[in-house]
Amino acid sequence: MPGDVLDDSGMASGSNTYLLDGRVHAGILGVRNVFQNTVSVIPFGGRYMPTAGDLVIGVVEDIGPSNWLIDINAPYPAPLHVNEVPWKVEFGDTSRFIGMEDVLMLKILSVDESKKIQVTMKDSGLRKIEGGQLVEIAHPKVSRVIGKSGSMIQMIKNMTDCRVFVGQNGRIWIDGDRENVQVAVDAIGLIDAQTQSDNLTDRVREFIE
């Protein structure tokens, strides 16, 4: 809980914690995590904070003459500039290529100190998404869905024969034939609900079968 004393034996304060009187206190609702000599908190939820290099799935919420504003489930919408898309776009012609409520795969280019975000679509694999289904989960759970070196997500892909793309902002896109997509969606729901289990990989495999 926020304010709880995490440690008073002199450990360093990690992410989501603060120091008070030489003791480390929790700064967010989450789980205490100790790594080497640092104690930090893994949050249960909260808004996604964008970091450069992350791959995310965004939804267009506004169109301007030289950019689009994308909602990436962060505290601020991210502008996508016309120079950052693979097509040549004339000034003012933006709506022809990407319209309102379109879903896009994007990469975070940079985040500056006042948290202004720059995104791009000019990288391999990034494109406008058509079809398929979008699932949203709490962003700290994304690493669970991906698994150790991608094992969990690879297993889901192989067993359901679907294309899956996981955004770091908690949005996941799944495409395949209808039944398999539903199974994949449910499997992700299972991971979301049971993140504390140890042999989650096995449980998910059993569930899919």
Place this chain on the structure above:
Amino acid sequence: MSGHTEMTLVNEDGVRIDGRTADQHRPVHIEAGVLSNADGSAYLEIGKNKVLAAVYGPRECHPRHLQDPTKAIIQCKYNMQSFSVSDRKRPGPDRRSIEISKIIAEALERVVLTELYPRASIDVYIEILQANAGTRCAGLTAAAVALADAGIPMRDLVPSIAVGKADGHVLLDLNKEEDNYGEADVPVGIMPSTDEIVLLQMDGDMTREEFDTAIDMAFEACHELCDIQKAALKKRYDTGAVREGSE
């Protein structure tokens, strides 16, 4: 505060009209995560008070001119429903609601780590569904739970309770009759880990000694309240806890 009644609010044995002693608060019940649309929410009952708090954010700040480039601002809206009091309250913000919104937002500003989200706004909505004195304290207590539920970084939870004086006795957690016909009403909100006061108002008259007693009572009750707040949050997340990362 300005009323007069023939009723004995506290009798010679020190028992109040609802059976409590001077230092007992009303029964409290808190539930976190009750609204699925909001980023964080909490429902709180204390005595006959019923309060709902919802938190949205951090999100883009509207109106733009209130944006702060160094930190997030907290916009709080405290509202009493028309049906929450026995004499229908006209809907819409009145001066009292605006004042309460302001003090709750300022109290929360002290706890939330706002520097992490420049130019953003954290919107807190507090709705009073049933009122029986002490609603601003109940609102602040619920809002703190809702903020933690929303995953917003904060230094601490903020429990809050009102103390006061009625029939010459210093009492904890005034109910409606004690508030209306009593001599003083002092809402207090604290940060339990440092025992700092984040909300303090006073309405009425008290001697210095009575005030000191009252504040001590309030602090003790707030620490108890904080445990109840934490229990509500724990209950919400216990079944879905994330195991310490080993991947």
